Amino acid sequence: MFKSAASVERLSNRLARLPGIGRKSAARLAFHILKLSKEEAFELADTIREVKEKVGFCSICFNISESDPCQICTDSNRQHQTICVVEETPDAAALDKAEGFNALFHILGGRLSPLDGIGPDDLRIKELLHRINGDVTEIVIATNPNVEGEATAIYLSKLIRPLGIKVTRIARGLPVGSDLEFADSATLSRALEGRQEF
DSSP states (O other): OOOOHHHHHHOOOOHTTTTTTTHHHHHHHHHHHHHHHHHHHHHHHHHHHHHHHOOOTHHHHHTTSSSSTTTTTTTTTEEEEEEEEEEEEHHHHHTTSSTTOOEEEEESOOOOGGTTTBBGGGTTTTHHHHHTTTTOEEEOOOOOHHHHHHHHHHHHHHHHHHGTTTTOOOOTOTTTTTTTGGGGGGHHHOOOOOOOOE
């Protein structure tokens, strides 16, 4: 069996730990990095280091940010009375591109999944409830349209509705079983416009 240099093997093994990267893709990436000039490779390493040193989570919405609170939470042009609840940061980024939607976000950090041992205490649900004050009039639930996302939406709706806050769910313009981050902005715009009380 062909063996490459030990350092290339270690790099390949590290890359294979990334989501969506299998052993073959990791090996291809490792060999691609090996072909880069020293300057390009060191720039890549420096960029990774910079992200780890500078980027954290907003203490309000839990979006990734280089400042705390983040630019979205401090933007006075946003609709501060509406909070859109999503599972992960890429979902918020996708929805933020939708035309005509200018609300705040709250990133749960996942979705309810009892089979995977993920319950309400594993998500940022308590933090969401703390954000709901006299100014908030609507919570838009934009979890992914799959079994776990629907369960999370129902759970949140049952918690929030008794507080007298309008709870809406994005419309079904999104294919069931898909992820928000991969939807185009036009589909997301229609889904947001067609949201209904939940």
